[in-house]
Structures are given as structure tokens and as C-alpha cells.
Amino acid sequence: METLHFISGTFHPGLNVTVRRGLAWSQKGLLPGETITLCVCPGGHNHTVIGQARVAFVMVAQVAGIPDELIAYEHEPSCRTKEGLLAAMSRVFGEVRSDEIMTVIGFEMDLSRASH
Ligand SMILES: [Zn+2]
Numbered sequence: 509m510e511t512l513h514f515i516s517g518t519f520h521p522g523l524n525v526t527v528r529r530g531l532a533w534s535q536k537g538l539l540p541g542e543t544i545t546l547c548v549c550p551g552g553h554n555h556t557v558i559g560q561a562r563v564a565f566v567m568v569a570q571v572a573g574i575p576d577e578l579i580a581y582e583h584e585p586s587c588r589t590k591e592g593l594l595a596a597m598s599r600v601f602g603e604v605r606s607d608e609i610m611t612v613i614g615f616e617m618d619l620s621r622a623s624h
Contacts, residue, residue, distance in 0.1 A: 510536055510544050512613070513555070515600070516584045517548035519617050523564055524583040526613050527574065527593060529601060533611040534568045544615060564614035572606040581614065 512526065538544070542563045549555040567578075571590055580588055587593040590606065597604040 510538060510542075511547050511557075512544055512561075512615075513547045513549050513552070514583070515548075515550050515552075517556075517558060518585065519546075519583045521617055523581045524561070524615055524617055525578055525581040526583055526615070527571075527579075527587070527597070528611045528613065529597065529604065529608065531568065531609060531611060533613060534566055538563050538566050538613070540565055546615075559618075561615040561617050564616050565612075567612040567614075569610060569612060570607050571604070571610055574610065574612055578612060578614070 514526070540563050543560050544563055545557055546559055546561055547555050547557050567574075571594060574590065576590075579590060579593065582588045582593065584596065587596050594604055594606060
């Protein structure tokens with residue numbers, strides 16, 4: 509099972525979206541319905557598995573080409589606009605341009621399962 513690592517552990521019920529730089533995540537062969545593990549590890553340290561989620565979709569796009577309707581589901585509130593997303597990614601990677609290729613992963617949180 510693949511593990512998605514997050515620097516921010518903010519999630520909401522239902523569909524969440526994460527945007528990953530480059531094509532690496534598009535090449536893992538993730539399929540809709542597949543279960544993935546979610547790990548929160550700010551700065552890449554203190555990996556804490558917080559639960560599992562179901563893959564909804566995987567999409568490759570330039571930042572500028574990500575539909576606003578999808579970015580609205582970003583798990584991190586400050587990244588729900590392209591400007592906010594680019595600013596956040598640039599803090600992690602250095603300058604990230606709006607024509608860079610990203611892999612957008614949609615996943616359904618099953619928060620009820622965490623308590624069982
Ligand atoms: Zn981690």
C-alpha cells in the first residue's frame with residue numbers, strides 16, 4: 509500500500525485533494541478505489557500515520573490547468589487557490605511556477621473508520 513506524506517495534517521470529511529510536484533505519483537499506478545495510508549510528518553520528520561483513505565482520482569496538470577473546482581477540495585485551507593498553492597509549494601521547494609507539471613490526487617477520507 510502506498511503512503512502519502514503530508515506536512516500539514518488538516519483534512520476534512522469526504523473528498524480531499526493533494527497536489528504533488530512532478531509525475532512521480534502519476535507513475536505509481538494508483539487506481540480509484542485503492543486504499544492509501546496517510547502520514548503527517550512536518551519537515552519530513554516524526555512520521556505519524558493518521559489513517560487510511562480511498563483514492564478517488566489521479567490527474568496530471570500544470571498548476572494553471574488544475575480546475576478551480578478541484579483545488580477547492582485541497583486538504584490544506586491555505587492552498588485552495590492557485591496563488592496560495594504556489595506560495596505554499598514555493599516555501600517547500602523554492603520557486604514553483606504556474607506552468608509546472610503536478611500530479612493531483614483526490615482521496616476520500618473515511619474518518620469513521622479511524623475510531624474502530
Ligand atoms: Zn510521513
